[in-house]
Amino acid sequence: MPELPELEVVCEVLQRKALDRPILKVTVSPKGGPLVIRDLTHQGFESALTGRRLRSVTRRGKFLVFALDAKDMFLAVNPKLSGRLQLCTPNAKKVGPAHVVLHFDDPPEELRYVDSKRMGQLYLTTDLELIPTFSQMGPDALQIDAGAFAARLKPFRGEIKGILTRASFVAGIGNAYADEILWAAQIHPYRKRPSLTPEEIDRLYRAMQATLRQSVERVRQAMGGDIHLKPRDFFSVHMRGGEACPRCGSPISSVTAQQKITNFCRTCQPGGLIRGMSSPRAGGNR
Numbered sequence: 409m410p411e412l413p414e415l416e417v418v419c420e421v422l423q424r425k426a427l428d429r430p431i432l433k434v435t436v437s438p439k440g441g442p443l444v445i446r447d448l449t450h451q452g453f454e455s456a457l458t459g460r461r462l463r464s465v466t467r468r469g470k471f472l473v474f475a476l477d478a479k480d481m482f483l484a485v486n487p488k489l490s491g492r493l494q495l496c497t498p499n500a501k502k503v504g505p506a507h508v509v510l511h512f513d514d515p516p517e518e519l520r521y522v523d524s525k526r527m528g529q530l531y532l533t534t535d536l537e538l539i540p541t542f543s544q545m546g547p548d549a550l551q552i553d554a555g556a557f558a559a560r561l562k563p564f565r566g567e568i569k570g571i572l573t574r575a576s577f578v579a580g581i582g583n584a585y586a587d588e589i590l591w592a593a594q595i596h597p598y599r600k601r602p603s604l605t606p607e608e609i610d611r612l613y614r615a616m617q618a619t620l621r622q623s624v625e626r627v628r629q630a631m632g633g634d635i636h637l638k639p640r641d642f643f644s645v646h647m648r649g650g651e652a653c654p655r656c657g658s659p660i661s662s663v664t665a666q667q668k669i670t671n672f673c674r675t676c677q678p679g680g681l682i683r684g685m686s687s688p689r690a691g692g693n694r
């Protein structure tokens with residue numbers, strides 16, 4: 409799933425390469441297109457985009473928002489679990505099923521929306537607030553300050569990892585970067601919010617900022633212009649279960665709950681009861 413760092417870099421690349429170019433044609437796949445397109449204008453997705461240009465692109469949480477050169481018309485892309493964009497020449501190899509393709513000329517290029525699970529969404533709208541998941545989003549994780557972070561955290565009483573990945577709290581963090589941030593902050597992912605001290609909350613905020621900013625740099629270097637890539641080989645713990653913790657050398661734990669994997673270090677991130685396990689070290693679920 410693309411999260412804030414990947415989408416930030418995708419946004420930068422598209423700002424350089426996809427703006428102010430006439431969209432010659434729009435191709436929508438008959439099967440996947442209707443599943444991913446949400447035309448809130450009811451004017452017809454292809455006809456609204458054909459002949460238009462993308463004036464700007466910005467990132468907000470896990471959305472990329474393109475403003476068209478038509479007045480008050482936006483294309484908002486939320487790739488969710490498996491969606492991604494590919495900017496390439498028309499004969500470039502497919503990286504997955506493309507459900508929507510914007511065709512540019514001079515030089516001929518395509519902006520493809522690829523999504524193997526067809527769970528992402530492309531909204532065409534005159535008002536971004538009409539998108540439910542957009543209007544309910546909290547402040548962007550890179551924009552929020554420490555005071556607002558602590559204040560917004562207060563009403564939540566659940567596990568800290570679940571809160572961090574909730575877009576209504578802060579926008580942009582998903583399962584992977586939550587693991588990285590909590591490891592950097594040395595906070596157990598299943599600690600309940602009320603158990604965190606003000607000092608720990610401050611540490612968490614600073615770890616969030618540092619992790620996201622460093623990751624943007626690393627993704628920028630690894631991605632180049634290939635926006636369909638998802639470089640993650642620099643991760644410290646996420647998807648590294650069983651490997652040595654880069655800080656202390658203990659094996660990194662893996663716990664799967666609700667089809668989501670959580671990786672953390674029991675030595676560096678102490679405390680927190682593991683759900684469904686009688687003892688934190690029970691079983692082979694390390």
Ligand SMILES: [Zn+2]
Nearest residue numbers: 653656673676
């Ligand atoms: Zn460790």
